Amino acid sequence: MNPNFSSTIKFIFLFLGKMEAQTSKVVLSLNAKEVDSLKDGVSFKKNPEDGRCYIIYKSSGGFKACKNQCKHQGGLFIKDIEDLDGRTVKCTKHNWKLNVSSMKYVNPPDSFLQDELEVEMLDDGGMQLVELSPIDPWLTDPRDPLELQEGEVKITYLTHACMELQLGQKRFLFDPWLMGPAFARGWWLLHEPPADCLDRLCAADLIYISHLHSDHLRPNGGRLPEKVDLMMSDFAGGASGFPMTFHGGKYSGELNTVQCCPGNIVERKPNTINRLFKFSFTASFAVINSSEAITDPPANAKIYKDSWEFDLYVDELNSAISSEIFKHESWIQFYYSWAGFQNYNLVVRMIETDDSFKPMSNGYDYLVDFLDLSFPSTRPDREHSYIEIKNRIGVMRYVVLHGGLWDDLYIGFQNRISRDPDTYHHKFWNHFQTQLPLHGPDWDQFLQQVPPIQETDALNYGLLNYCSIL
Ligand SMILES: *[C@@H]1O[C@H](CO)[C@@H](O)[C@H](O)[C@H]1NC(C)=O
Ligand SMILES: *[C@@H]1O[C@H](CO)[C@@H](O)[C@H](O)[C@H]1NC(C)=O
Ligand code: FES
Numbered sequence: 001m002n003p004n005f006s007s008t009i010k011f012i013f014l015f016l017g018k019m020e021a022q023t024s025k026v027v028l029s030l031n032a033k034e035v036d037s038l039k040d041g042v043s044f045k046k047n048p049e050d051g052r053c054y055i056i057y058k059s060s061g062g063f064k065a066c067k068n069q070c071k072h073q074g075g076l077f078i079k080d081i082e083d084l085d086g087r088t089v090k091c092t093k094h095n096w097k098l099n100v101s102s103m104k105y106v107n108p109p110d111s112f113l114q115d116e117l118e119v120e121m122l123d124d125g126g127m128q129l130v131e132l133s134p135i136d137p138w139l140t141d142p143r144d145p146l147e148l149q150e151g152e153v154k155i156t157y158l159t160h161a162c163m164e165l166q167l168g169q170k171r172f173l174f175d176p177w178l179m180g181p182a183f184a185r186g187w188w189l190l191h192e193p194p195a196d197c198l199d200r201l202c203a204a205d206l207i208y209i210s211h212l213h214s215d216h217l218r219p220n221g222g223r224l225p226e227k228v229d230l231m232m233s234d235f236a237g238g239a240s241g242f243p244m245t246f247h248g249g250k251y252s253g254e255l256n257t258v259q260c261c262p263g264n265i266v267e268r269k270p271n272t273i274n275r276l277f278k279f280s281f282t283a284s285f286a287v288i289n290s291s292e293a294i295t296d297p298p299a300n301a302k303i304y305k306d307s308w309e310f311d312l313y314v315d316e317l318n319s320a321i322s323s324e325i326f327k328h329e330s331w332i333q334f335y336y337s338w339a340g341f342q343n344y345n346l347v348v349r350m351i352e353t354d355d356s357f358k359p360m361s362n363g364y365d366y367l368v369d370f371l372d373l374s375f376p377s378t379r380p381d382r383e384h385s386y387i388e389i390k391n392r393i394g395v396m397r398y399v400v401l402h403g404g405l406w407d408d409l410y411i412g413f414q415n416r417i418s419r420d421p422d423t424y425h426h427k428f429w430n431h432f433q434t435q436l437p438l439h440g441p442d443w444d445q446f447l448q449q450v451p452p453i454q455e456t457d458a459l460n461y462g463l464l465n466y467c468s469i470l
Contacts, residue, residue: 027117028054032125037143041086042079042100044068052118054129055089057100064100065117065129071105072096090154123427159193161216164200173204175216181313182215184395192302201225212408212434320398325443328450332366332375335400338441341431342373346385352393352407357416363393370428385425391415403440
């Protein structure tokens with residue numbers, strides 16, 4: 001029932017090592033001031049805590065960094081005064097030279113490449129040097145290249161972004177969203193995947209998840225088979241709820257008519273590093289014979305939208321509405337303290353709404369001042385940026401209860417946003433979409449620490465409006 005794209009491949013060489021898990025460690029941190037003071041070219045930096053030395057190279061193309069440790073016998077590098085370009089450093093032991101702009105040893109030529117450190121720029125202007133270990137996990141114990149024969153390559157489209165690639169006996173599965181909605185209940189599969197899609201998932205030798213959005217890894221309630229190699233990336237640049245969720249400002253009137261692919265919006269800055277993901281195989285030469293490809297779906301392929309089971313998932317999300325925690329208005333402070341975003345001159349008004357974004361009379365409606373993480377009843381007098389967000393109550397409370405990323409609200413089109421001034425606050429959205437703590441808020445602890453509620457309050461809890469209480 002699935003379209004198979006078969007192809008003729010002349011030669012493919014497959015390099016697949018037994019991959020070890022890669023770990024990362026921050027070896028040097030510089031604050032914004034120290035980063036600003038770095039000059040173009042080579043700088044030497046020492047970690048005051050352990051005395052280890054690092055080399056940072058700055059150019060218009062950004063930063064490169066490595067340990068100050070020679071590949072020959074571990075000697076220490078110093079500035080190479082003969083190099084007028086300021087790109088090379090010289091080893092004090094036996095005079096090898098390293099070109100830090102290319103990380104190649106100049107002398108002896110073509111001998112080694114210096115191991116690089118990842119350079120991660122922080123939101124506050126600081127910088128971290130990160131050591132990955134092992135650097136190239138796929139090079140440990142590499143297998144011999146395999147040569148594929150004609151007809152040994154098969155690409156099968158399953159649904160959404162999910163494909164299966166068969167190369168000889170090996171199967172790779174990409175981006176397995178195969179069941180249920182993604183982004184809370186914002187996105188639904190259009191095409192029914194083949195009936196054996198979960199078997200294919202379990203039979204895969206490797207599953208590749210291109211980025212952390214839920215439309216790329218929601219195979220089976222978010223679970224993946226055990227003992228399957230995974231390649232993942234934390235990169236999620238590009239996708240956003242813009243402009244679908246915006247009203248007011250530049251986008252008024254367009255909202256209901258905009259047809260756009262949310263993956264192609266560029267308002268977010270891409271993440272700077274991509275720590276977990278590097279390709280572990282290369283296809284060095286391939287020719288696809290498209291005359292053998294089946295490009296139309298088979299006649300019996302089913303369009304899924306005729307048979308979505310909305311209620312199953314919507315009921316699950318809506319079950320969060322009556323959670324005990326929302327009987328105590330202090331959930332708000334507890335939640336935003338857990339989220340950990342502050343020292344930013346932004347005030348956000350959060351309004352719980354019904355499905356058509358009409359405020360619920362018994363929903364919460366509150367302000368968060370992210371400058372000092374306070375919860376005022378009116379907007380402060382100082383100059384500040386302001387965002388008003390109307391959120392569908394079920395999804396909002398589900399996200400709060402489970403400590404989920406705000407992608408569900410934002411990319412899932414579960415809110416409507418207006419902003420004053422009409423600018424995008426990358427720092428805010430980036431935090432709530434990628435930087436929240438890994439573990440959800442400890443609501444058990446919260447419930448133990450809040451005073452018990454009175455009977456009458458318990459009955460009326462939903463009728464309290466936070467702003468009116470204050
Ligand atoms: C260092 O590498 C850069 C970039 O590859 C190159 O342009 C430059 O000529 C090299 N310098 C030396 C001294 O090898
Ligand atoms: C492509 O496939 C068709 C159909 O199997 C075949 O007739 C043709 O010779 C192939 N072309 C090449 C260049 O392999
Ligand atoms: S240790 Fe650096 S040149 Fe020998």
